Amino acid sequence: MQSFFSFLVGISLLNGVPGFALAAGFDGSRFAWYTSESGEDFKSSVPIGNGRLGATVFGNTIENLVLNENSVWSGPWEDRVNPASKAALSRIRSMLVAGNITSAGQLAMSSLAGNPTSPKAYQPLVNMSFDFGHRASGISSYTRWLDTFQGTAGVSYTHGGVNYSREFVPSHPHGVLAFRFSASGKGNLNVKLSLARQKSVISQNFTVRNGTTSGHSATLAASSGQANNAITFWSEARVVNSGGTVRSTGDGLSVTGADYLDVYFDAETSYRHRDAASAQAELKRKLDAASTAGFTVVRETAIADFTSLMGRVKLNLGTSGSAGTQPTPARLSNFKKNPNADPQLVALMFNFGRQQLAASSRDTGPLSLPANLQGIWNRDYSPAWQSKYTININLEMNYWPALVTNMAEVQKPVFDLISVAVPRAQAVAKSMYGCDGIVMHHNTDLWGDSAPVDKGTPYTVWPMGAAWLSSDAMEHYRYTQNQTFLRTTVWPLLQKTAAFYYCYLFSWNGYWTAGPSLTPEHAFVVPRGMQEAGRSEGLDVSIEMDNQLLRELFTNVNQTCAALGLSADDPDCAKANAYRSKIQPPRVGPKRGEIQEWRAEYDETEAGHRHFSNLWGLYPGHQLITPELTKPAKRFLDRRMSSGSGSTGWSRAWAVNLYARLLEGDSAWRHAQQLIQKFPTANLWNSDSGPGSSFQIDGNFGLTAGIAEMLVQSHGGVVHLLPALPRTVVPEGSVEGLVARGNFVVDAKWKAGKLTEGKVLARSGGRLEVRVQGGDKFQVNGKPYSGPVETKAGEVYVISLAV
Numbered sequence: 018m019q020s021f022f023s024f025l026v027g028i029s030l031l032n033g034v035p036g037f038a039l040a041a042g043f044d045g046s047r048f049a050w051y052t053s054e055s056g057e058d059f060k061s062s063v064p065i066g067n068g069r070l071g072a073t074v075f076g077n078t079i080e081n082l083v084l085n086e087n088s089v090w091s092g093p094w095e096d097r098v099n100p101a102s103k104a105a106l107s108r109i110r111s112m113l114v115a116g117n118i119t120s121a122g123q124l125a126m127s128s129l130a131g132n133p134t135s136p137k138a139y140q141p142l143v144n145m146s147f148d149f150g151h152r153a154s155g156i157s158s159y160t161r162w163l164d165t166f167q168g169t170a171g172v173s174y175t176h177g178g179v180n181y182s183r184e185f186v187p188s189h190p191h192g193v194l195a196f197r198f199s200a201s202g203k204g205n206l207n208v209k210l211s212l213a214r215q216k217s218v219i220s221q222n223f224t225v226r227n228g229t230t231s232g233h234s235a236t237l238a239a240s241s242g243q244a245n246n247a248i249t250f251w252s253e254a255r256v257v258n259s260g261g262t263v264r265s266t267g268d269g270l271s272v273t274g275a276d277y278l279d280v281y282f283d284a285e286t287s288y289r290h291r292d293a294a295s296a297q298a299e300l301k302r303k304l305d306a307a308s309t310a311g312f313t314v315v316r317e318t319a320i321a322d323f324t325s326l327m328g329r330v331k332l333n334l335g336t337s338g339s340a341g342t343q344p345t346p347a348r349l350s351n352f353k354k355n356p357n358a359d360p361q362l363v364a365l366m367f368n369f370g371r372q373q374l375a376a377s378s379r380d381t382g383p384l385s386l387p388a389n390l391q392g393i394w395n396r397d398y399s400p401a402w403q404s405k406y407t408i409n410i411n412l413e414m415n416y417w418p419a420l421v422t423n424m425a426e427v428q429k430p431v432f433d434l435i436s437v438a439v440p441r442a443q444a445v446a447k448s449m450y451g452c453d454g455i456v457m458h459h460n461t462d463l464w465g466d467s468a469p470v471d472k473g474t475p476y477t478v479w480p481m482g483a484a485w486l487s488s489d490a491m492e493h494y495r496y497t498q499n500q501t502f503l504r505t506t507v508w509p510l511l512q513k514t515a516a517f518y519y520c521y522l523f524s525w526n527g528y529w530t531a532g533p534s535l536t537p538e539h540a541f542v543v544p545r546g547m548q549e550a551g552r553s554e555g556l557d558v559s560i561e562m563d564n565q566l567l568r569e570l571f572t573n574v575n576q577t578c579a580a581l582g583l584s585a586d587d588p589d590c591a592k593a594n595a596y597r598s599k600i601q602p603p604r605v606g607p608k609r610g611e612i613q614e615w616r617a618e619y620d621e622t623e624a625g626h627r628h629f630s631n632l633w634g635l636y637p638g639h640q641l642i643t644p645e646l647t648k649p650a651k652r653f654l655d656r657r658m659s660s661g662s663g664s665t666g667w668s669r670a671w672a673v674n675l676y677a678r679l680l681e682g683d684s685a686w687r688h689a690q691q692l693i694q695k696f697p698t699a700n701l702w703n704s705d706s707g708p709g710s711s712f713q714i715d716g717n718f719g720l721t722a723g724i725a726e727m728l729v730q731s732h733g734g735v736v737h738l739l740p741a742l743p744r745t746v747v748p749e750g751s752v753e754g755l756v757a758r759g760n761f762v763v764d765a766k767w768k769a770g771k772l773t774e775g776k777v778l779a780r781s782g783g784r785l786e787v788r789v790q791g792g793d794k795f796q797v798n799g800k801p802y803s804g805p806v807e808t809k810a811g812e813v814y815v816i817s818l819a820v
């Protein structure tokens with residue numbers, strides 16, 4: 018993995034400029050790279066980030082970086098709860114129970130939908146441009162790249178006999194973005210730089226400090242909106258030149274005759290600072306520290322930090338030969354015709370998913386923010402779906418690769434956001450439902466907004482958001498075995514979530530039932546005997562996904578009780594156990610023989626709907642993996658896919674994971690390939706329906722998780738090696754560093770579709786039960802395996818097939 022870096026350093030001397038790259042050196046599993054500029058196309062710009070600040074590198078003749086900071090959203094928190102909610106709830110519920118579906122839906126929309134209907138939207142920060150005075154027609158040997166291993170980006174080209182390079186380094190340790198612009202020879206770098214924002218700029222300043230080493234500054238302060246308490250931010254680019262001079266032009270800084278130029282960028286916002294003085298002091302502290310350390314040190318520490326995450330997993334799905342040595346757009350295009358020729362593109366997509374997650378979600382203090390629908394990258398004031406946190410699948414999908422691909426710490430921002438949301442979610446539980454505990458609906462924002470969102474019966478009234486999020490906290494514990502986290506985060510969250518349902522659920526058909534609720538974002542045809550027959554509606558009671566989430570919640574309380582040493586008589590544990598025994602088990606529809614989606618086997622409005630909500634318990638959950646339920650789950654999945662599901666990138670990514678859970682490696686692989694054939698934009702971002710449609714990052718993360726899911730699974734207490742290996746298409750390969758529940762780190766090598774060597778590192782010790790592929794006999798440390806092994810923390814257990 019280090020070889021390319023030394024290679025790059027090697028050629029950089031040859032080319033007389035650091036960071037100058039030759040295309041021939043790009044490892045096809047690691048680099049996305051381009052031989053042309055992005056122009057105005059955001060979706061071919063190269064995205065990097067330090068977990069809080071994001072940048073996309075267009076690499077145009079005039080470089081125009083789109084910069085983001087993850088707490089710049091469109092305004093302050095506001096109470097959107099509909100005051101009519103509490104009074105209307107029981108009426109809506111009785112109408113639904115009586116089969117008066119349409120009227121229930123109408124009353125729900127007028128009395129439960131929030132006002133306004135939407136929480137806040139994620140906003141762009143600033144644009145930063147660098148004009149080198151070059152002509153596009155004079156540029157040759159152009160290369161632009163993303164290094165997924167180091168998390169860095171670069172551009173290099175020749176103009177007028179001089180070699181130029183641009184290096185872009187996001188630094189989590191220094192909390193800044195650092196850029197270096199270089200030219201071969203002496204004094205050949207001229208550049209005019211400026212910061213710009215279209216809306217609500219408060220002040221701009223281009224300061225030249227003579228005779229100081231602290232550098233020159235371009236600053237821009239702005240507000241995200243007119244409202245009081247909108248987000249205010251202060252941003253600064255600190256410029257340190259080597260050689261030449263810097264002067265202010267009033268609307269920017271002009272650098273002439275430099276050898277190279279370093280730029281350190283930061284932005285601080287009112288989300289994390291109570292006043293301007295505090296934000297500005299933090300801005301100064303970070304920029305002073307970075308510029309004092311200097312670019313070389315900032316780059317080295319940033320790369321050491323980033324590669325410490327990325328280097329934990331190594332994936333080899335086979336080599337592509339010449340198919341893998343081409344620029345990324347050519348590979349994407351060839352992959353449409355001949356996907357089997359470029360397995361390294363699948364590995365690149367896997368690595369890209371991990372890079373994007375590490376770039377958009379890091380612990381940056383107590384108010385860290387998670388990756389939103391666009392990760393951290395957005396240039397629009399009205400982004401698609403407000404670029405929110407959508408919690409009826411999308412935010413959760415963002416984190417599917419976090420645990421299994423050995424980056425548990427990138428989830429920390431999710432738990433920070435939940436902490437922010439808890440008081441909001443308590444207030445909504447009280448005011449809408451008259452209940453204690455917490456409730457969240459299908460979206461939230463940086464304020465933890467918990468009220469219902471938008472206005473439509475198939476999506477607005479879904480009181481299950483906190484249930485899903487709490488299960489993610491439990492999974493974090495299952496993978497990491499962090500007892501402190503279990504005690505201080507999981508347990509209080511489960512209790513608050515359960516407290517809501519103890520009040521909110523009602524008894525129907527002998528079971529504790531949620532409703533009014535829905536199966537995310539699907540509608541059914543109201544059957545004869547219900548009102549109004551033939552209409553398409555969304556609201557119902559006893560939704561299959563709700564039941565699965567509730568069963569998971571009460572099971573998680575039970576398991577946490579056990580892990581904390583509480584007895585079944587403890588009131589919290591006893592209550593959860595009692596509720597769990599009265600949750601409707603999954604129903605198999607009489608006509609179709611599939612896991613049912615609503616309370617009855619209604620006709621669907623979209624047989625190929627993009628969500629697989631009633632298969633929640635197949636993936637990410639696993640309660641449908643039983644001898645009785647796997648078949649009806651598969652039947653549903655097969656029919657939904659053959660009816661056109663997988664129609665968005667994230668939906669297709671979910672299908673990859675579902676087929677992997679069904680142990681159908683070839684199907685999982687085929688859907689992964691089809692995802693890569695259809696959805697990635699030029700810069701590898703996932704899209705809704707192809708490169709011309711909106712960018713949404715969940716599909717990238719879901720795909721990364723799906724590839725891992727083919728190679729190791731660990732639900733149900735067994736570490737399963739190569740459970741869904743696509744044996745015919747990927748007969749040979751290896752993976753290192755995936756993580757299984759129980760905090761086991763798993764390596765596996767295979768040849769001719771068979772495991773040749775496995776290794777399990779027991780990071781926490783504990784009982785290790787193993788399965789290999791379809792149930793092959795194997796040895797552990799040379800002895801035949803006959804059942805679970807009691808492991809010691811820190812020890813490695815070697816798995817080999819019995820001879």
Ligand SMILES: *[C@@H]1O[C@H](CO)[C@@H](O)[C@H](O)[C@H]1NC(C)=O
Binds near residue numbers: 032175201
């Ligand atoms: C620029 O790079 C090329 C290789 O791409 C090299 O041949 C050339 O000598 C370099 N020019 C300078 C001025 O260093």
Ligand SMILES: *[C@@H]1O[C@H](CO)[C@@H](O)[C@H](O)[C@H]1NC(C)=O
Binds near residue numbers: 120
């Ligand atoms: C359904 O609800 C509407 C509105 O409250 C009411 O007018 C109608 O009588 C109800 N019908 C049934 C069958 O409950």
Ligand SMILES: *[C@@H]1O[C@H](CO)[C@@H](O)[C@H](O)[C@H]1NC(C)=O
Binds near residue numbers: 143215216396
């Ligand atoms: C940056 O420029 C793009 C157009 O290239 C524009 O869409 C975007 O809104 C600008 N960003 C800001 C923060 O104004």
Ligand SMILES: *[C@@H]1O[C@H](CO)[C@@H](O)[C@H](O)[C@H]1NC(C)=O
Binds near residue numbers: 220221222223224
């Ligand atoms: C610009 O910054 C300098 C140095 O910090 C300061 O002295 C000056 O007052 C600022 N000018 C404006 C217009 O804010």
Ligand SMILES: *[C@@H]1O[C@H](CO)[C@@H](O)[C@H](O)[C@H]1NC(C)=O
Binds near residue numbers: 225226227
């Ligand atoms: C910086 O130095 C230049 C050249 O000596 C001079 O013209 C300029 O006024 C100085 N600027 C400041 C802010 O002192």
Ligand SMILES: *[C@@H]1O[C@H](CO)[C@@H](O)[C@H](O)[C@H]1NC(C)=O
Binds near residue numbers: 499500501502505506
């Ligand atoms: C365990 O969880 C606690 C509480 O969330 C956290 O502070 C700590 O860093 C975690 N330990 C590890 C090793 O990640």
Ligand SMILES: *[C@@H]1O[C@H](CO)[C@@H](O)[C@H](O)[C@H]1NC(C)=O
Binds near residue numbers: 576578579591594
């Ligand atoms: C957890 O649930 C199991 C199965 O219902 C039960 O036997 C056990 O007592 C429960 N444990 C606790 C601590 O509640």
